[in-house]
Amino acid sequence: xxxxxxxxxxxxxxxxxxxxxxxxxxxxxxxxxxxxxxxxxxxxxxxxxxxxxxxxxxxxxxxxxxxxxxxxxxxxxxxxxxxxxxxxxxxxxxxxxxxxxxxxxxxxxxxxxxxxxxxxxxxxxxxxxxxxxxxxxxxxxxxxxxxxxxxxxxxxxxxxxxxxxxxxxxxxxxxxxxxxxxxxxxxxxxxxxxxxxxxxxxxxxxxxxxxxxxxxxxxxxxxxxxxxxxxxxxxxxxxxxxxxxxxxxxxxxxxxxxxxxx
Amino acid sequence: xxxxxxxxxxxxxxxxxxxxxxxxxxxxxxxxxxxxxxxxxxxxxxxxxxxxxxxxxxxxxxxxxxxxxxxxxxxxxxxxxxxxxxxxxxxxxxxxxxxxxxxxxxxxxxxxxxxxxxxxxxxxxxxxxxxxxxxxxxxxxxxxxxxxxxxxxxxxxxxxxxxxxxxxxxxxxxxxxxxxxxxxxxxxxxxxxxxxxxxxxxxxxxxxxxxxxxxxxxxxxxxxxxxxxxxxxxxxxxxxxxxxxxxxxxxxxxxxxxxxxxxxxxxxxxxxxxxxxxxxx
Numbered sequence: 351x352x353x354x355x356x357x358x359x360x361x362x363x364x365x366x367x368x369x370x371x372x373x374x375x376x377x378x379x380x381x382x383x384x385x386x387x388x389x390x391x392x393x394x395x396x397x398x399x400x401x402x403x404x405x406x407x408x409x410x411x412x413x414x415x416x417x418x419x420x421x422x423x424x425x426x427x428x429x430x431x432x433x434x435x436x437x438x439x440x441x442x443x444x445x446x447x448x449x450x451x452x453x454x455x456x457x458x459x460x461x462x463x464x465x466x467x468x469x470x471x472x473x474x475x476x477x478x479x480x481x482x483x484x485x486x487x488x489x490x491x492x493x494x495x496x497x498x499x500x501x502x503x504x505x506x507x508x509x510x511x512x513x514x515x516x517x518x519x520x521x522x523x524x525x526x527x528x529x530x531x532x533x534x535x536x537x538x539x540x541x542x543x544x545x546x547x548x549x550x551x552x553x554x555x556x557x558x559x560x561x562x563x564x565x566x567x568x569x570x571x572x573x574x575x576x577x578x579x580x581x582x583x584x585x586x587x588x589x590x591x592x593x594x595x596x597x598x599x600x601x602x603x604x605x606x607x608x609x610x611x612x
Numbered sequence: 613x614x615x616x617x618x619x620x621x622x623x624x625x626x627x628x629x630x631x632x633x634x635x636x637x638x639x640x641x642x643x644x645x646x647x648x649x650x651x652x653x654x655x656x657x658x659x660x661x662x663x664x665x666x667x668x669x670x671x672x673x674x675x676x677x678x679x680x681x682x683x684x685x686x687x688x689x690x691x692x693x694x695x696x697x698x699x700x701x702x703x704x705x706x707x708x709x710x711x712x713x714x715x716x717x718x719x720x721x722x723x724x725x726x727x728x729x730x731x732x733x734x735x736x737x738x739x740x741x742x743x744x745x746x747x748x749x750x751x752x753x754x755x756x757x758x759x760x761x762x763x764x765x766x767x768x769x770x771x772x773x774x775x776x777x778x779x780x781x782x783x784x785x786x787x788x789x790x791x792x793x794x795x796x797x798x799x800x801x802x803x804x805x806x807x808x809x810x811x812x813x814x815x816x817x818x819x820x821x822x823x824x825x826x827x828x829x830x831x832x833x834x835x836x837x838x839x840x841x842x843x844x845x846x847x848x849x850x851x852x853x854x855x856x857x858x859x860x861x862x863x864x865x866x867x868x869x870x871x872x873x874x875x876x877x878x879x880x881x882x883x884x885x886x887x888x889x890x891x892x893x
Contacts, residue, residue, distance in 0.1 A: 409789060430789050437786065446651055446782055447836045456779040460791035469776035469792065495837045515790065 360423030362387045362519050362549040363408055365574075368417035370403055377403045381417070381574040387518070390545040392560040392579070393553045395570035401553045402438070404570060405523055408551070409435060422518070431460045434517030436508045438524040438553070444497055450507050451492045454479040457514030475514070482513035486540055501528030506537065519549045526556050538563060616862045628858075631748030631815055631868055633756055635854035638812050639828075640763040643847030644770045645804045646829035651839060652781040657705060657802065659822045660716045661697045662809040664723020666818060668693025669743050670730030677734050686743070690813060694806035697723060702802040706795055746817035746869030759811050766804060770843070777801070778839055816869035827876040828853060831883050853879070 363385040370378040377400045385391055393401050406412040407419050410426030421429035434457065458475030460466060471479070483489045486506040491499070499507065505528060512520060525541070526534055541563055544550060554560050560567060561579045569575045619628045649658050672689025675681045697719060704715045731738050742750060770777070779787040780797045788794040809821050816824050832845035857872030 411785070411789075431791055433789070435786065435789055437783075443651070443653060445833070447833060447839050447842050448778070448782060449838055452778065452838060453782070455775065456782065456786065456790065459776065459779055459787065466791070468772050469774075469779070471775065511786075 359387050360420070361385055362389070362422060363551065364418075364420040364423075365404075365407075366418050366420075368407065368414045368419060370400075370407065370412065370414050376572065378407075378414075378570075378574070379572050381570075383568055383574055383576060385549065385551065387422075387549050389566070390541075390550040390564045391552075392564045392567045393551065393570055394555060394557060394560060394567050397555070399571040401570050402523065404568075404574075405521060405551075405553060408521060409433065431515070432518045434512030434515045434520045436505075436512045436520075436522045436525060438527060446497065448496045449492070450483070450488065450494050450496055450499070451479065453496050453507055454483055454510045454514050457482070457511040460515070478516055479510070479514040482510040483507075485513060485544070486510045487536060502530055502533035502537075505529055506533070506540075509537075509540070513544070517548060519551065520544060522550070522552045524553055524555070526554060526559055534559065616859055619862055626753075627749045627751055628862065630751040630753065630756060632854065632858045634748075634751055634759055634812070635815055635858070635872070636851050637756065637759040637763060638808070638815070638824075639847050639850035639854060641759070641766040641804075641808055642812070642825050642850045643828060643832075643845075644766050644843050645801070645808050646825040646850070647832065647839060647843045647846050648777060648781055648801050649805055650826050650829040650833060651842070652798075652801065654705075654802070654805075655822065655826050656713070657701050657716060658805045658809075658825060660701055660720040660723075661694055661802065661806050662813075662818045662822050663720045664697040665690045665694045665806075665809060665813065666727030666740075666743065667723040667725075667730075668696075668727070669818075670727030670734070673738055674730040674734045677736055677738075687810065690810045691807075693723065694810045695803055698802040698806040699799060702799040706798065742817075743813060744817050744819050745867065746813070746815050746820065748815055748868045750814045755811070755814065762807055762811055765807075769800075769804070773797070774840065781839070816872060820869055820873045823873045823876060824850065824853070827873075827880045831876075831880050834883050834887055849876075849879070 361384045363383070365381045365383045368378060368381045369376070381404075393404055395401050403412065407414060408421060408426060410421075410430060419426055422432060455471050455475060458471035458479060459469050461472070461475065480489065480492070483492055486509050488503065488506050488510060491503065491507075496504065496507065505525060509522065509525065512522070522541075525537060529537060538559065541550065541552070545563070550564075552560065552564070557567075565579055567577055567579050569577055619625055620632065622628075649655055668689035668691070669686045670689075671693070672684045672686050675684045701716055701719055704719075705712050708715060728740065731740050739747075741747075776787065776792050777797060779790070779792060780794045780801075784794045784798065787797075805825070808825055809818065812821050812824065828850035829842060829846040831849050832842045836842035836845055853872055853876040856875045858868060860866065860875070861868045861871040
């Protein structure tokens with residue numbers, strides 16, 4: 351497990367003594383984590399514990415108050431194009447008139463040169479998008495209207511959108527939200543295969559799903575501890591979530607804003 | 613219908629012809645920009661831009677009549693205030709999340725109020741009604757050139773940057789993460805909306821121009837699976853509403869702008885209503 355430190359490659363993600371607060375509410379405190387390239391790892395923890403904040407720091411959508419975040423040795427903003435991101439709550443309007451292929455092709459934005467200037471995907475982009483849809487088992491639905499898909503199908507299309515950018519790091523925020531158990535098994539298989547090719551960071555509150563897929567879990571609840579998933583015992587879970595009970599109660603008394611910001 | 617046709621070719625009444633041609637030309641830009649506005653759900657912002665234009669119109673008429681600045685005509689005033697409102701409203705909606713609707717409502721009303729104050733102090737009789745609700749007699753030939761020019765700009769933007777604009781409308785944060793300057797494109801969209809408002813305020817007026825911008829796109833959205841289908845359909849619907857409006861308004865001696873909007877609004881409500889009935893029934 352400690353081979354990440356001796357690797358000559360910069361880690362995929364590095365947090366060094368990072369703290370972050372929304373106004374006065376501390377969400378993360380002195381977080382130091384290193385995720386090696388090629389590793390599959392999960393971020394677990396209670397709601398409001400800082401999982402999404404970690405993700406947004408990796409994407410450079412938030413800046414740390416203290417400490418530093420590096421992605422492939424770069425400032426997060428500059429590494430964005432190497433990251434394939436699947437958001438938990440897509441901002442889109444459910445009635446938006448797009449086909450599945452249109453959505454996946456959005457992953458091909460940000461190509462270099464003239465085509466990138468205009469956001470054109472070109473034939474290479476179209477190939478990458480088709481392949482990505484194929485991998486998540488949605489190739490037959492390429493021409494379907496995105497609005498008519500089920501929750502699980504949409505989730506898979508959004509994973510394909512992240513894959514279409516041919517990322518080195520796949521960052522998935524709650525990939526099992528809205529997914530029925532049949533699709534979950536399918537998703538598990540897709541992610542297992544992808545894990546052999548790229549670094550995967552997956553936010554989840556579903557420890558059972560995660561334990562099958564990754565060997566290490568980053569447990570976040572203001573502070574961060576990395577555990578091998580095989581060693582996650584009842585005690586660790588209790589530790590992680592009991593603090594949460596106190597945190598939530600505390601939050602309700604002092605400031606309900608925490609919930610809206612989290 | 614024959615009477616309307618006679619009026620169209622009558623050299624004594626060029627404004628009927630100009631009004632219809634302006635409306636038809638504008639359908640192109642309105643179909644495209646209206647689709648983005650409806651898909652991105654910023655009809656409210658577009659409404660605020662349109663209404664605050666009255667501030668610019670009032671100020672320019674005042675400067676023109678009271679201080680003799682002849683170059684300062686209402687179109688220039690409207691253009692400046694529309695673009696300024698688009699940028700301010702855009703920046704507010706990007707950065708002031710919580711108070712967004714309140715701030716935008718304030719800009720909406722203040723813009724109109726400033727316009728009315730200026731108009732009250734403008735010497736001579738000024739007809740605010742014709743700016744608020746449209747008056748096709750104000751349309752001149754140069755307006756047609758301007759509308760055609762806007763069409764060219766909008767078509768080129770939509771053709772070249774379709775993928776980026778689509779991504780920005782669908783999921784702005786993701787677009788930004790793919791290296792698209794999403795906030796810039798969002799502001800561009802609002803500025804295009806502002807231009808559409810200014811160029812067609814003479815036909816339907818600033819109060820109703822938003823209806824002509826968004827209703828055709830909203831009707832088209834009921835039948836479209838892709839954004840560009842929606843744009844093409846919205847152009848056709850917009851042109852059809854304008855033609856129907858003109859055909860009804862002239863022989864019955866009704867004002868053109870409200871007639872067009874009644875046709876568009878009724879169509880939208882019928883389409884949306886029947887879709888709802890089909891779904892539930």
